[in-house]
Every structure is written in C-alpha cells, then in structure tokens.
Amino acid sequence: MRKTLRYSFPSSSSSPIFKFSLQPHTPQNPHPLRPYKNGGSKKSPLFSSSFDSNQNPRNLSTSLPPPEWIEPFHDISDLTQSPRNLKPSPWVDRISNLLNDSPNLESDLDEFCRKFLIRLSPNFVSHILRSIEFLKKNPRIASRFFAWAGKQRNYSHKLESYVSLIDILSVERNSEGVRSLVNEIRVREFVFTMSGSNALIRSLGFLGMIEELLWVWRRMKESGIDPSLFSYNFLMDGLVNSMFVESAERVFEVMEKGKISPDVVTYNILIKGYCKAGKTQKAIEKFRDMEVKKLRPDKITYMTLIQSYYSEGGFDSCLVLYHEMEEKGLEIPPHAYSLVIGGLCKDGKPLEGFAVFESMVRRGCKANVAIYTALISSFAKVGKDEEAMRLFERMKDEGFEPDEVTYSVIVNGLSKAGKLDKAMECFEFCRKNGISINTIFYSSLIDGLGKAGMLDEAERLFEEMVEKGCARDSYCYNALIDAFAKAGMIDKALDFFKRMEDESCDQTVYTYTILIDGLFREHKNEEALKLWEAMIDKGITPTPASFRALSIGLCLSGKVARACKILDDLAPMGVIPETAFEDMINVLCKAGRVEQACKLADGIVDRGREIPGRVRTTLINSLRKAGKADLAVKLLHSKIGIGYTRWGSTKKRVKFRTLLDG
Secondary structure (H helix, E strand, O other): HHHHHHEEHHHHHHHHOOEEEEOOOOOOOOEEEEEOOOOOOEEEEEEOOOOOOOOOHHHHHHOOOOOOOOEEEOHHHHHOOOOOOOOOOOHHHHHHHHHHOOOOOOHHHHHHHHHHHHEEOOHHHHHHHOOOOOHHOOOHHHHHHHHHHHOOOOOOOOOHHHHHHHHHHHHOOHHHHHHHHHHHHHHHOOOHHHHHHHHHHHHHHHHHOOHHHHHHHHHHOOOOOOOHHHHHHHHHHHHOOOOHHHHHHHHHHHOOOOOOOEEEEEHHHHHHHHHHOOOOOHHHHHHHHHHOOOOOOOOHHHHHHHHHHHOOOOOOHHHHHHHHHHHHOOOOHHHHHHHHHHHHHHHHOHHHHHHHHHHHHHOOOOOOOOHHHHHHHHHHHHHHHHHHHHHHHHHHOOOOOOOOHHHHHHHHHHHHHOHHHHHHHHHHHHHHOOOOOOOHHHHHHHHHHHOOOOHHHHHHHHHHHHOOOOOHHHHHHHHHHHHHOOOOOHHHHHHHHHHHHHHHOOHHHHHHHHHHHHHHHOHHHHHHHHHHHHHHHOOOOOOOHHHHHHHHHHHOOOOOHHHHHHHHHHHHHOOOOOOHHHHHHHHHOOOOHHHHHHHHHHHHHHHOOOOOHHHHHHHHHHHHHHHOOHHHHHOOOOOOOOOEEEOOOOOEEEOHHHOOOO
16 A cells, blocks of 8 residues: 655745655665655656756756665565575666676666666675676676776775676686786775685685785785685695795695694695696605595595606506505596506506406496597507407497597508508598598508508508698608618608608608618618718707617628717717617627627727626627527637636736637
8 A cells, every 4th residue: 555745845835745655665666755746647757767958957966866775685584583584686686687688788787777776885796796607707797897886986896896806807817907906905905804815815826826815815814814724725726836836835834733734635735736846756755644644535636646647657656546546435537547548558558458448337437539549549559450440349339439530540550450451441431421531541551551562552642641631741751761761762762851851841860760771771871871960960869779770781881980989979969879789799790790790899898888798698699699509609608708818917808809719
C-alpha cells in the first residue's frame, strides 16, 4: 500500500503542492522519492533522470536526491534468524553484464550511474574486480573499469582493489602495469592487511618483481603483521622463480629456526629452485630430509625431481622415483608416465618402457599419441620393427589417430630395417590422405634407398622435396652424400657438398667425415687432407669419428707420422680420441703393415701416451684379428714392450719392432 506525504511551501499562492511517493529502492525502481506535480500521475514527472537542456540546472541540483553509494551485499539479518546474513546486491549482476557487453565502457557506465542516481563504492569496485571471472580473462577491461571508478566524485580506491587488479594483470605478465599500480600504493600509504600482503607477494613473485616484492614484505612487517606460512611460501616461490635460490635457502633456514616450520609446499618450492639451478643432488638431499622430518612427499615433489632427472638424461633415476611413487600409493600424473616412458625409450630400453606403459594402462590412465610414438620409435631403433608395427596397429585399434611424427617414425624404422617397399607404401598412404610430409619422411627414405644402392630413386626423392615445398636439411644432404661416397661416386658426392654451401645448409662435422673417408677410399689423399684443414678453418670441432676416418686413411697411405702430428694438434682443442692409437694399430695390422704397427707402438710408449702393457695387449689383439696368430703368440710369450735388456750399465726397454727380428 503506497503512502503519500504532502508538503506545502510558504511562497506565493501559485506555488504548487508536491506529492512524494515512497517506494522500495531497487535497481528497477531506484528513486524512493519521485515527485509529481500537483499530485499528478507517474506519467508526468516534474524531474527526469536524464538532463533536459530546458530545465533549470540550479533547480535540478537542489531538488534531485544525491547519488547513492551502492555496496556489493545487503545485510538482511533483521529479516532472518541468522545473526548476520548478507545477500548479494542485484547491482552486481547488472554492472557485470554492462562490463561484458559494453562497446563504450566509460560512457555507458556514466549513463548507467546517472540514470539510476548511484555511485559504485570502493567495496563494490573491489568485489567486482575480485569475483567476476570475465574480468580475470580481460585485463584491459578490468584496467579501464578500475580507472573509471577512480574518477567518481568523492571516491578513493581501497587497497583490495589494487590487489585484485594486480592479480589480474600478473596473469597477463603485464609487469609495467603492475609496477605502476605498486607505485600508487606506495604513494597512498595504505594500511596493509595479511590477505592483501599475501596476494601482493604472490603476484609480484609470479612476475619476478623482486624489488617490489621485498618492499611489500618490509611494509607488512612495519604494519605489525607477522608473516604466516602462506606469506613465507609466497616469498620463497617468488625468489625461486627469479632464480634467487640462495636467498630462498636463507628464508627456509629462518623458518626452521622460527615459530613457523616448513611444510610440504615449502620443501617443494626449494626443491624446484635447486632443480632449476641444475643442483639435482641438493634437491634429492632436501627430498630425503623430508622423510627425516616426518613430512610425506606428494606427487608434485616427485614430478619436480623426475622432470629434473629427465632433462639431465638420468632416465634410470626417473624409473627409481616412479617405482617409489607406486610403492607409496601416490597418484601418478599422466605427465610422469610420459617422462618415464620417454626417458627409457631415449635410453634404448623399449622393453622397460613398455612395462611402464602396461602398468599405466592397468591403472586406468589413458595413453596418448606421443607415448605410442616414443615406444614405436624406440623399438624400431633397436631393430625390433615387428614389435613397433604391432604397437602401431594397437594404437589405431584403440582409437588414436597417428600424426605426421608417428608416420615418419614408421617410415624411418622400415627404411632402416631395409623394408623399403613397406616404407614407400606408408609414404604414399600419407601423401594420398593429406598427412603432412616433413623432412624426416624424405630423409629416412633417401637414407634407406642409398644404403640399398638405389641411388637414382634416392636422388629423385631428393629433388622432389623442393617441388613439394619441403626444406632440405643437413641430415637429408648427409644421407645422399654418404650413399654416393660409399658407392665410389665421390665426385657426385662433392657436387652435393657444393650445393649445400650454395643453399646455406649447415655442413656438419659428419658431412666432412663422410667425404674425408670417401676421398681416402678413392686414394685422393691430398684432397682429403685439404678438406680436413678446411673443416678446422671453419671452426668445426673434429670428433673421434672424424679423426678415425683421417688417421685410418693416413695410415693406409703410409703417413703414420702425419696422423700422429695431427693427433698432437687436436689436444689443445680439447679433442682427445681415447681409442686413436688402438684404431691405427688395428688398421695397420689388418693391412699387413706389422712393421709400421710396431714402430707406432714404440712411439706411443716412448712419448708416454699409454702404459706399455695396454699397448702390448692392443697389438696382440690386432695381430690375432688380422690372422697373424704366430706373431701374436710370439709377442705374448716374450718380454717385448714390458721387458728390459742391458747394454753395459744402460737399461733399455725391449722394443716392439724386435718382434720381426729373426
């Protein structure tokens, strides 16, 4: 029932009498006092919520009620049995919808607030920034709303609004925007709270803004707020994210000596820091320390360590940690299975990887294309192509669609196994079904065809790559060069070597090794030496394999001393082939040049390169493998290399070259 109040004004007799209708104040009916002239109906209001240019501004300013500050919740305790019952304000949804749909945000907010005679209170703005999911994914809209709210008359942002906006901007990694807001907080000198401090430390730590983070920490302490466990963990996480691991260690030590002890999260943060810094051993020490402190490591602890070991190639350690998780009954995340299986496959242990795979399936964890591909590739690399193909068929039966990587692995495995017909069949299937053909497809087939002596087909595919828009890389060139070099067509191989240079394709140490070996095979020794020198001049570091190709070629051409000199030159470059002398002795014995082999053995011992006993054993084995069993037995039962003879007062070692005497 509507109540009516009548007011008469002591002015002239023509002064109107106004009626004011009292109605509930809601977003649909925002005016509890709406005036009507001469008791008129609602259709003829004296004042409008929008400004009319014909109206008197002074009358409007004195007659309209002031805008009301709206809050995010209404207290309806007096209407319920609860001592304090807060009901969400309907204005929250209306402002939220406006922010989500408004093309002209600021002007639409102005019009909306003017129409309903409202202003958004600091609590309301803070609530909107903190709770509306749409704004968390739209930092730009959130920033504009924050800036607009700050321009309201008699308005001042609360610390919570700054904290909420900083949290939103940190997700987008907008460091500049966050730094500007922190500077405003410094100027405003807010009274800090525990929740606000923790939120700021978390956001600033996530962005790696250590200077600002430490300022918040000091400001919190100055405000008399004792850090909580969350405060310490957020601080440590920020330090670790910025690689201040030693500082995080000191915070950890303070916690151990103080009232607040580290928990599992604290340990996980420090372990993460050690792993990021490459100090996996220290991480393991902290991990074992958890057990001493009666703290149970969780799946995050194990995942962090498994990830670290995987990146360092410690695949066996990944497996040990995985089994430990199984024994403790911890949930094993899918990513952990991927790392363990992938690591074992990289380590050439597909059977162990497959065992973990079967355990994963039994536990109800679904595999994925990447895990199947890793297993297929590993089986193929160790020559178990039938097992690889069975896994490939199982993968398809379980509804997984192989991608281009899977098919390239299949083609590579079939090519290496010499099953070129099946490899080409798979290649054509991919081409017809729109599966992306990458460089690995072509390189695998070119390598397989080259090894099978099908050089014309290999070259045809090589030329086809450009037509199909597939870039040729070093591996592809090396496969073709190797095929022609091994077929004795060294000039053709050198032509492709020149094309590599023209196409700015990297000529790797493997490229030079192939050609040096091929040139020596064709007795083009000087050209091989020039190519070696060109490789050194380009700054390409030789490998033991490249020196082996050079030294064997030089030894077979009778230039053993040259090979020894080049070996001496490699030492300052940090290249020390451990089996260099053994390889040279082997090839000389195999070529029937036992005298040169013995002379080389004497030179090795005289220079102190190897102990005489090891050189002697190497020479015995080389003679035996070369079919010189009589010389091998003679050396075995003699004092050559390890015995001594006397010439008067002089003691001399028995030379290897005496093996051929008598």
